[in-house]
Amino acid sequence: MKLPRDLSGSDLAKRLAKFGYSVTRQSGSHIRLTTMIGGEHHVTIPAHSTLKTGTLSGIVGDVAMHLGRDKSVVSKELFE
Numbered sequence: 001m002k003l004p005r006d007l008s009g010s011d012l013a014k015r016l017a018k019f020g021y022s023v024t025r026q027s028g029s030h031i032r033l034t035t036m037i038g039g040e041h042h043v044t045i046p047a048h049s050t051l052k053t054g055t056l057s058g059i060v061g062d063v064a065m066h067l068g069r070d071k072s073v074v075s076k077e078l079f080e
Helices: 009-019 053-067 071-079
Strands: 022-027 030-035 041-046
Antiparallel strands (some): 030 041
16 A cells, blocks of 8 residues: 555554554654553654655554554555
């Protein structure tokens, strides 16, 4: 699946709530999300108006690895 090109950091943070992630803090232009599902896991997202596709891909891959799921499945659930 092709990743969206116009997704903001705050939009991604809202979408990651599906997987149990919630905002734990924001420092400057970065948002830190944490989940306790499957053990404690932290993800840092830039709070930019649009995320670069490589950054978005890395974040989705990190979440997928923590959840023990395929990256394409996680991506499909987030963006469809």
